[in-house]
Amino acid sequence: MHIDIKLQDNICSIYMNKPGTNSLDQKLLDELYKKVQWATEQKNIKIVIIMSKLSFGFSSGLDLGSFMDNQQTVFTDNVHNAVFTSFQIVELILHSPKIFIAALSGPVIGSALSIALSCDFRIASKNTWFWLPDVQYGGLLADGGIDILTKTVGNSKAFMITLTNDRFNINEAYNMGLIYKITEFQKFEETSFLFAKKLCGLSFNTLIKHKEIINKGLLSNFQEKQLLEILNSKDTFQRLKSYIQCIHK
Numbered sequence: 001m002h003i004d005i006k007l008q009d010n011i012c013s014i015y016m017n018k019p020g021t022n023s024l025d026q027k028l029l030d031e032l033y034k035k036v037q038w039a040t041e042q043k044n045i046k047i048v049i050i051m052s053k054l055s056f057g058f059s060s061g062l063d064l065g066s067f068m069d070n071q072q073t074v075f076t077d078n079v080h081n082a083v084f085t086s087f088q089i090v091e092l093i094l095h096s097p098k099i100f101i102a103a104l105s106g107p108v109i110g111s112a113l114s115i116a117l118s119c120d121f122r123i124a125s126k127n128t129w130f131w132l133p134d135v136q137y138g139g140l141l142a143d144g145g146i147d148i149l150t151k152t153v154g155n156s157k158a159f160m161i162t163l164t165n166d167r168f169n170i171n172e173a174y175n176m177g178l179i180y181k182i183t184e185f186q187k188f189e190e191t192s193f194l195f196a197k198k199l200c201g202l203s204f205n206t207l208i209k210h211k212e213i214i215n216k217g218l219l220s221n222f223q224e225k226q227l228l229e230i231l232n233s234k235d236t237f238q239r240l241k242s243y244i245q246c247i248h249k
Contacts, residue, residue: 018054126182142223
C-alpha cells in the first residue's frame, strides 16, 4: 500500500507515498483509482486533496521500467493498461461530484501531470516543475492530459509544452493559468488545506454545478488507436529501452 488517507471535517487528503519518486506503476495507479473512487462515494466528503508525502515531490510519472519486457507485445500491453488506468483516474476526477485540489511540489511528470490537470485547482510550491517527455522516448499522453491542456492553455502553448520536450517551471505554469496559487515548500500542504476549508464554507451545490458546466465536453474518448500505433512501433520499443537504461544508470 503506497497511498495514505487523512480525513478532517469534510476534507479528504490522499497522499501518494511510494518510496523513491512516486513512480506510477500499475499497482499504484490501481490503488489511486480505488481511493479516488472511494472518496467520490462518501457523502460526508466535499473536497479531496491529492498530494505527495515524499520530499522528492509529486511524481516522476509512469514507472516505465516496471512495464519493460523483452517481448514487445507484453510491454505494449503493460503500458496500454497503465495509460488506460491513468485515463480512468482523470475521467473519474473530472466527473466526480467533489471538488479536487492537486497540491504539488517538485517534479510533476507525464501522466502525473495529467492527473494534476484533471483536478479543479492546483496549488504548488515554488520548487514545482513540469515535463512531458513522451516525444523523447516515443510515448503518447493518451490519458486525457493533452485534451485538458489544449482546452486550458490553447493550441499554441499546448504545442510548446507537448512537442518540444522542454521542462517548464512554476512561474511559466502560473502565467498560463495552470496554477491557482504558489506557496513556499513548507506551506503548500497547509495552504491547500486552508483553501479546501474555504471552499467547504461556500455553496457546495453551486460549486458542483459550476464544475459540471465547465468540464462538459472537456475530455475526449481514450485515444487507444493512436496509443497502440505508437506502442507497436519497433522504433518506440527501442527508444523506450534506451530511455529506461539511461534513467537507471
